[in-house]
Amino acid sequence: MRADEDLATAAARELAEETGLRAHDPGEPAPESGNGAHLEQLGTYGDPKRDPRMRVVSVAHLALAPDLPAPKAGGDANSARWAPVETFLEQDPEGDQTGPLAFDHAQILADGVERARSKIEYSSLATAFCPPEFTVGELRRVYEAVWGVALDPRNFHRKVTGTPGFLVPTGGTTTRQGGRPAQLFRAGGATLLNPPMLRPEV
Template sequence: MDAPAPPTGYRPDAFPPFAVTVDLIVLTIQDDRLRAVVVERGVDPYAGAWALPGGFVRIDEDLPEAASRELAEETGLTAADVHLEQVASYGRPGRDPRMRVVTIAYLALAAHLPELRPGTDASAARFADVDELLGRPGALAFDHGRLLADGVERARAKLEYSPLATAFCPPEFTVAELRRVYEVVWGVSLDPRNFHRKVTGTPGFLVPTGRSTARQGGRPAALFRVGDTQVLHPPITRRDG
């Protein structure tokens, strides 16, 4: 249970002090690649190494609030602009060599990110290719490689049965733009015709706006916005050709 020691009856050493942080897996798509925000650490340990953005939870704020605040400090994005959800927590002793730290990882997905500005505890911030980061163990400080892997896997899984892919798109988007999101995040190529039929046929997923895009050399595409359904029936299955 959650209680600290009462006046009597408990182990007297039952309340070891922890630091609690939130770390952010901020994903976006740039140049048809999945990218994550990483910051350069300005201090030891891992000074000069890249890490996920994050920071301490304040004594008076909830965990999602802390994640939103850190996201805003790091990217300038507000909670209304992004999808933000908790992924998992990590607290192995020694994951930070100086003290006992438990961190709660949050996944943030955004369509377009403004200029990155380094936070108060980092000297630089940039976008890094996710596949490259995951393919190189030790590319990130602490256990952030695992945090990133878990966050990316969460995103990949949720594309199937939730409208999460639209979080990578602007408010109005075409079916082709949505398909590109699935292709980039999953690392596959999808049949444009079957994909179109599937997503437009899933009730509540896409809402036509009536508008269409001006295009260069091709039929204009209808613009959609995301519907209010939170679960896709049928799902957009991952094991397509």
Template sequence: MDYEPLGLATDLVILTVRDGRLQVLLIRRGIPPYQGRWALPGGFVRPDEDLETTARRELAEETGLSAERIHLEQVATYGAPDRDPRGRVVSVAYLALVPDLPAPTAGSDAASAGWVDVTDVLEDSGRLAFDHHRILTDAVERARAKLEYSPLATAFCPPEFTISELRGVYEAVWGIPLDPRNFHRKVTKTPDFVAPVGTTTTRDGGRPAQLFHRGTATTLHPPMTRGT
């Protein structure tokens, strides 16, 4: 039996919180297929590369952003027969959650690159090329779930942050408002979630707010449930 040649690729969902909103890094494709459409950064795996090396290379080539210090984790593998009009292509999707990054610069086969509000993208299922709407949907849900049971939200914050700033991350990622007092109580009562720095700041406005840094916990007990 003859088998159709199989291509292997990676796609990246890079999420950040900018101006209080969850945003995703997208490129506008400069070549067919889907020329002119928004898409996730990504590309084909070279013979001498492993998957993560490809993901990091493509991020740098298509957006000009360095991926050296970005933690990537696999979300899922996508292999529907018709997901790529060029032929049979299986893609491994990676997720990264990072603090506010600079504006990207398009390169390689990208006509442009930029940060786009996740809500706007997810509301239009036909906005992204290939099956990238499904990949983004899966990755955002993974991020939302991870905020419940891990200290991942601190990855969106500066090294020293206020509880209000941390709450802003949860509200942006979950897409819901949270009660400030209940959130403060739950965060500070969760063992090793955050630790006080010993100084305060007025950058939130109003009275000085205590600064914290990430604690030593790798999982949260009890978890931070949505609607906290």
């Protein structure tokens, strides 16, 4: 953090420096220009033994974004890259604790994934994973990817288009390959979904 920075400002700056993603303020919808990432504070990790070298207190943040520009080398993280979360969250069959992430970062990542899974149930935040204009099918694939389940396309369509303020039709349609064109939507003003979209029980 710099001397004149808020926590969220510092997180947005670091995110931009290492990934090129520009974050917009939470609560506001994604900007028209696209590439705007939703950024929110996740939690603070301060166990005195989490980094054996020295006492470090980390304020973790979670970003949701539709597009992933090539990460920029340099800055704090020379080896920044994108990877699926499963790469780092697989249960180690041996049971030992040597995962691919340092310190408690696997726990932080798991907390972030759970936050995302939980938040898209009760909010319209899944649209943060979509470009400014998107189809119902694209939004459904966001839910399916985040939750790791398959959803019924017909019930999903009925649910999201029936929730007031969730989706606003732009009038446009997609040109696709081998299929009926889909209506385009953008995120509506609603931030809280009522009733929520509960993930199916396992």
